[in-house]
Amino acid sequence: MSDAPVxxxxxxxxxxxxxxxxxxVSFACHAGQVHALVGENGAGKSTLIKILSGVYRPDAGNxxxxxxNANFKHPVESLRAGISVIYQxxxxxxxxxxxxxxxxxxxxxxxLLLDHAAMRSETRRVLDLFGAGARVSPDxxxxxxxxxxxxxxxxxxxxxxxARVVVMDEPTAALNEAECEVLFxxxxxLRERGTAIIYITHRxxxxxxxxxRVTVLKDGEVAAHFDTPPAPDAIVRAMVGRDIxxxxxxxxxxxxxxxxxxxxRNGGNAFLRHIDLDLRAGEIVGFAGIQGAGxxxxxxxxxxxxxFTTGTVTxxxxNAxxxxPRDAIRGGIGLLPGDRKxxxxxxxxxxxxxxxxxxxxxxxLVGTQKSNAHASLSSMDALFDQMQxxxxxxxxxxxFLSGGxxxxxxxxxxxxxxxxxxxxxxxxxxIDVNAKAGIYHLxxxxxxxxxxxxxxxxxxxxxxxxxxxxxxxxAGSIVAEFPHGAAETDLMLAATGETEVxx
Amino acid sequence: xxxxxxPHADRRKRQLPxxxxxxxVLAALIVAIVVMNPAFAEPTGYMNFxxxxxxxxILAAGQLYVIVSGGFDLSVGSVITLVVVGSSILSNNDPxxxxxxxxxxxxxxxxxxxINGLVVCYLKVxxxxxxxxxxxxxxxxxxxxxxxxxxxxxxxQFRFFGRFNIPDLPLIxxxxxxxxxxxxxxxxLYWLMHRTNLGRMIHAIGDNPRAANLAGVPVNRVRxxxxxxxxxxxxxxxxxxxxxxxxxxxxxxxxxxxxxTAAVLGxxxxxxxxxxxxxxxxxxxxxxxxxTLLNFLGLPQPIRQVVQGLILIxxxxxxxxxxxxxxx
Numbered sequence: 001m002s003d004a005p006v007x008x009x010x011x012x013x014x015x016x017x018x019x020x021x022x023x024x025v026s027f028a029c030h031a032g033q034v035h036a037l038v039g040e041n042g043a044g045k046s047t048l049i050k051i052l053s054g055v056y057r058p059d060a061g062n063x064x065x066x067x068x069n070a071n072f073k074h075p076v077e078s079l080r081a082g083i084s085v086i087y088q089x090x091x092x093x094x095x096x097x098x099x100x101x102x103x104x105x106x107x108x109x110x111x112l113l114l115d116h117a118a119m120r121s122e123t124r125r126v127l128d129l130f131g132a133g134a135r136v137s138p139d140x141x142x143x144x145x146x147x148x149x150x151x152x153x154x155x156x157x158x159x160x161x162x163a164r165v166v167v168m169d170e171p172t173a174a175l176n177e178a179e180c181e182v183l184f185x186x187x188x189x190l191r192e193r194g195t196a197i198i199y200i201t202h203r204x205x206x207x208x209x210x211x212x213r214v215t216v217l218k219d220g221e222v223a224a225h226f227d228t229p230p231a232p233d234a235i236v237r238a239m240v241g242r243d244i245x246x247x248x249x250x251x252x253x254x255x256x257x258x259x260x261x262x263x264x265r266n267g268g269n270a271f272l273r274h275i276d277l278d279l280r281a282g283e284i285v286g287f288a289g290i291q292g293a294g295x296x297x298x299x300x301x302x303x304x305x306x307x308f309t310t311g312t313v314t315x316x317x318x319n320a321x322x323x324x325p326r327d328a329i330r331g332g333i334g335l336l337p338g339d340r341k342x343x344x345x346x347x348x349x350x351x352x353x354x355x356x357x358x359x360x361x362x363x364x365l366v367g368t369q370k371s372n373a374h375a376s377l378s379s380m381d382a383l384f385d386q387m388q389x390x391x392x393x394x395x396x397x398x399x400f401l402s403g404g405x406x407x408x409x410x411x412x413x414x415x416x417x418x419x420x421x422x423x424x425x426x427x428x429x430x431i432d433v434n435a436k437a438g439i440y441h442l443x444x445x446x447x448x449x450x451x452x453x454x455x456x457x458x459x460x461x462x463x464x465x466x467x468x469x470x471x472x473x474x475a476g477s478i479v480a481e482f483p484h485g486a487a488e489t490d491l492m493l494a495a496t497g498e499t500e501v502x503x
Numbered sequence: 504x505x506x507x508x509x510p511h512a513d514r515r516k517r518q519l520p521x522x523x524x525x526x527x528v529l530a531a532l533i534v535a536i537v538v539m540n541p542a543f544a545e546p547t548g549y550m551n552f553x554x555x556x557x558x559x560x561i562l563a564a565g566q567l568y569v570i571v572s573g574g575f576d577l578s579v580g581s582v583i584t585l586v587v588v589g590s591s592i593l594s595n596n597d598p599x600x601x602x603x604x605x606x607x608x609x610x611x612x613x614x615x616x617x618i619n620g621l622v623v624c625y626l627k628v629x630x631x632x633x634x635x636x637x638x639x640x641x642x643x644x645x646x647x648x649x650x651x652x653x654x655x656x657x658x659x660q661f662r663f664f665g666r667f668n669i670p671d672l673p674l675i676x677x678x679x680x681x682x683x684x685x686x687x688x689x690x691x692l693y694w695l696m697h698r699t700n701l702g703r704m705i706h707a708i709g710d711n712p713r714a715a716n717l718a719g720v721p722v723n724r725v726r727x728x729x730x731x732x733x734x735x736x737x738x739x740x741x742x743x744x745x746x747x748x749x750x751x752x753x754x755x756x757x758x759x760x761x762x763x764t765a766a767v768l769g770x771x772x773x774x775x776x777x778x779x780x781x782x783x784x785x786x787x788x789x790x791x792x793x794x795t796l797l798n799f800l801g802l803p804q805p806i807r808q809v810v811q812g813l814i815l816i817x818x819x820x821x822x823x824x825x826x827x828x829x830x831x
Contacts, residue, residue: 305717329719343717346710348776349703357707360700361720365728369703413718 004067005030006196007052007083007165012061014047021047022220024061029165029196034187036207037200039217040239040432045200048217049167052198053085054078066164084158085167088174090150094143099123101142102157126160127152130189135182148179155186159195166190167198172206173430176291176458177492184209202239202433204232205461239433247437248465249444251484256282257468261452262302262320262333262421267311271297272476275311279421279452284443286467287456289495294476295456296338299423302454303335304328315420329358334414338425338456340403344410347399351391354398355380355412362417375416383412387442404435411442422446423454428462440466460488523782525769525789532792539799546676550668554679555747556791558583558665558740561685562758563765563787564692564780565736570766571696572729573709573775574623574630579737579762581641582615583755586741588645591657591750601660608738615641616734620727630730638759646752653750665746681743685784688739692732693780705729709775764811765790767818790814 005028014022022044029035039045050056052063054072063070065081072078075085092101099119100107108115108122123138132152142150151171158166168187172180187210190197199210207214208229216224216238224238258281267275272294279285287295300306302313304322313320315331322328325335337343346354356375363372370377381394387408391401398406407427414422424443428436443466447453457463463470464486472480472494480494533543542548562579569576586608593607594600615637622633664684668677696702704725707715716722741755748754767773768789769782793814794807 303717325717326719326721335717337714337717342711342713344714346707346714346776348710348772349706353703353706356703357715357718357720360703361715361718363700365701365704366695366699369698369700372700 005064006066008064009048009052010061010064012048012051012058012063014051014056014058020220022051022058025217025220025222026061027215027222029198030213031164031196032191032194033212034191034197034199034210036211036214037198037217038202038207038214038235038239039223040202040434043217043239044220045217046169047220049085049169049198049200052078052167053083079161082162082164083167084161084163084165085169086151086154086158086171087169088171090154092142092150092153095141097139097141098136098145098153098156099138101153102126102138102160122160123156126156129159129193130155130186132156132186146179147174148176148182151175151183152186155190159190163195165196165198167200169200170202171199172201172203177460178290178496180206203459204235207235208232236433247440249441252282252284252444252447252468256448258282258450261316263314264302264308265312267301267308267313268476269297269301269306269309271306272301272308274477275301275308277471277478279454281420281450281452282447283469284447284453284455284467286463286470287454287473288458288460288463288470288491289473291458293473293495295473296425297476298473299335299425299454299456302328302421303333303423326361329417329419330362332420333423334358334417334419334421335423336407336410336414336425336427338429340406340410340430345398345406348397351384351389351394351396351398351401351409352377352380354406354409355384355394355416358413359416374418380412380416383415384409387412388438402432402435404431404438407431407435407439411439415446419451421452421454423456425456426458427455428457428459436462460491464488464491523770523779523785525782525785528768529785529789529792532789532796536792536796536799539796550675550677550679550682552791552795553685553788554665554668554681556788557679557681557685558743559758559761559765559791560784560787561688561692561736561743562740562762563769563783564689565733565740566759566762567766567769567771567778567780567783568692568696568705568729568732569630570763570771570773571709571775571778572705572726573712574726574729575634575763576619576730576733577631577634577759578615578619578637578641579733579740580755580758580760581638581645582612582734582737583741583744583758584752585611585641585645585648585755586738587657587745587748587750587754588649588653588752590661590742590745591653592648594658594661596656596658598658598660601658604661605742608742609735612734612738613731616731617727619734620723620730623730624723624726634759642752649752651752653752657745657750661742662746665743667746681746684739684743688736689780689784692736695732696778696780701725701728706776709772710777760815761790761811762787764815764818767815767822770822772822773819 008028010026012022012025025048027048037045047056051058054075054077070081102123103119108118120138124133127133127136136149136152142153171183175183187197201207211229214226214230214235215222216235218239260278261281262279264275264277275298289295297306301308304324304327307323308321320331322331346357359372359374360369362374384394389405389408391405398409427439443453455467468484470482470486470491471478472491474495474497482491537544566576566579590604590608593604619634619637622628623630663680665681667680670677672678704720707720708722708725712722744754765786766778766783768786769779771778771783793810797807797810
C-alpha cells in the first residue's frame, strides 16, 4: 500500500446558475482504503462524484488518476479508466439475469453467438471474490432479487470491470440491519483486494464501522478532514455546524404518559400473529425489527389498509377494526407512509395541495377547495410556516422540494386533522440531519399534546433515542419490549432471534 | 443523495411564461384564417365557427376529467350517437317531448358513466379497454334501436340548442345558443375542476392513486364521478350536435379521439395528474381552427384524419419533452 493516492481531486470548484455547488474541494482516495464522504443533503457530495465520473465538468481544479491527469468528459471514459459508481438507483435491467446484467454491452462471444457458459462462469468467479457466490445465482432474474442482493450484483459488475475505484452513494439507504452487515462485509473484502472505496453516507455508525479516512462536506466546502477515524461527535459537529446535544427530544416523563388510546388484543392476519398492543396518549412507541418482521404490516392493519382478520381493536374503548384507510382516518388514526414518493406525495401538485389533501378528502365534494372544517389555505400556510417548510412558494410543485421539506408537508397534512393516533413509518428516511432533529422534536410536541405516537424505523439509534418504549417484532409477532435508551445490541439480538428476551 | 444543486435559476426562468402555449397556437391559427378569409372576422364568420366548435369543446372539457384522473374515455363518441339516434326515435316528431327526452338522455349518460366507472374501479379493467367495450356496445345499441336505418327527424325544439342564433343584437349581431351553452357548461366544468375539493382529488388520484388512498381520498367514488362528468358532457355535446348534424348511426364516430386530442393540445398530462379545463376548450377550438384552415386550403377530407393523427402524436411528444426538461 503506497502512500500515493489512486485518485486525487484538487481544488475543485463548480457553479450552477445561482448556486455555488463546490468551492475549492480537495479529496483523495488510497488503494485498499475506505474514504467516507459525509455531509447533509445539498452539501455537494453528489456533485463531487458526478465530476469524478465525468457527468459534470469542473469550473476549476483537476483530477489525477494514478499520477496522470484525468479530466473525464463522459461517464464512459471514467468507467474505462477504472472508476465505477454505484448509485442509489441501480442501473440493472430487471428482466435480465444476473450474468446478462454484469456483461451488459460487452458480452463474450463464441463466433456469432453469445458465450453463455463463459458469462456464467465469470459471473460466478466474480461473485465468489467477495463471498456472494452462495447468495446469488448467475441465472437468477434481477427482478426476483431483493435490494441488498441487487446491490451485490452492482458491486460484482464493478469488480468485473476491474474497477480500481468504487464509489458507493448511500448504499444502505434501502437496506435493513441484516443486509447492512452483509454489505459491510463486502466492503471489507473489496478493501482487502486493494480497491479504493469512496463511501457516501450520513449515518455515523457506518463511518465508524468502515472508514479509514473521513471528509466532511458542508455547503460545498470541506468542513473537516480526518486521516484516522474520528469520534462520531466530531463528524456530526462538522456536518451540522453546531452541537447536537438536543438532537433527540427528551423522553416523556411518567406524568406525561396517559391512558391507552388504541389497544389490540390477539390481533392477527396473514402477516401478523398474536398482536397485543397498547398505544398510550403522550407516549412514543418505537418499533424495531428486520425488514419483513411485520412492523409495516401492523401499521397497515391498524390503518385499515390490510386489516386484522382476528382479534379486537379498540380506540378509546370503542371498536376500531377499520376496513379501509378512510374509516381509520375518520376514527382518528393517521399514518405517514415509509415511501414518500410512492405512498405519500402527489408530486405534480403544489405544496399546499399536498398539505390539504386529507382535509379536502373529508370535506364536501363540491365544497370550495379554499377552506373546510379541518383546514384552510391560510391555516395550512401558517402550519407550513410554523414547521419551517422551505419552498420558493407554497404554490410550487412539491417535487422541487428537498426530502425533509416534503416530509414536513406530509406531516402538516396530518396535523390539520388532529388525529388521536399518529403512525410514522420510517419518518426520517432520506432526509438530512437538521430535518431529522426537527421531526423528532415534532413527534415529541405532538405526544405532549396528547397524541399516541407509533414510530417504525430501521435506524436503531433513532428508535432508541426518540422512543419512550421500544417493541421489537420478528416474524409477525411482538417478541420483546425495551425502555428508552436500551442497548443497540440487545435490540439486534431480539430482532434477529439470537436470544429470547422476556417481553 | 438528491441534491438541490440543479439549476434553480434555470427552473425559475422556465416557469416565467406561465401562459399555456395552446392559446398562442390558437391565436396564430385565427390570424391565419382571417388572412385567408376576411369574412371570418365578421360576427357571422366567427360566431358560426364557435357554434360548430361548441360540441367538441364541451366534450373535451368532460374528457379532461377522465384524463386528469388517470384514464381515457373512448365511449363518448358512441354516447353522442346514442343521444342523436335515441332522441329522434323517442321524440317521434312531437315538439312537446323535448324536455323529457333531454332529461332521459342525461339519465342514460349518467348511467353510462356510472357503469364505466364501476367496471374500471371494481372489475379492474383498464379504462382504455372498458370504455372501448362500452363504445362498441353503445354503437350496437344505437344501431339496433334504430333498426339500422334511422328514421325521423329531430324536432326544431330539440335542434334549438345547437342551431338557433339569437338575432339582431348590437355589436355582435348574432349570438348562437350553442355558445351560451358552451360558456355556461365551460364555466361549470372549470369551477368543478379547479375550485372544488372534488377537482383537487381528481388531480390527486391521477397523480398517485396509492398516495391518495392512504391520505383518505375516496378513490373509487372520485374516479366514478370523473367518468360520469365525461358521459354527461357527451350528452350535452350530442344535443348540440343534433342541432346541425343529420340523424345517423355514425354521427358521433371519431369524436372520442378528437376530444382526447383537444385535451392533450391543451396540455393535459396523459396518465393523469395535470390538466386545465379552459386550455382543453382552447385545444378544441384549435383543432377546429386547423380543420377550417385545411378546408380553406381545399384539402380533401381524409387529410383531416392524417393531420389529426399527427397532431395527437406531436402534442404528446412535445409534452413529454417539456416534462423531461422540467424533471419528471
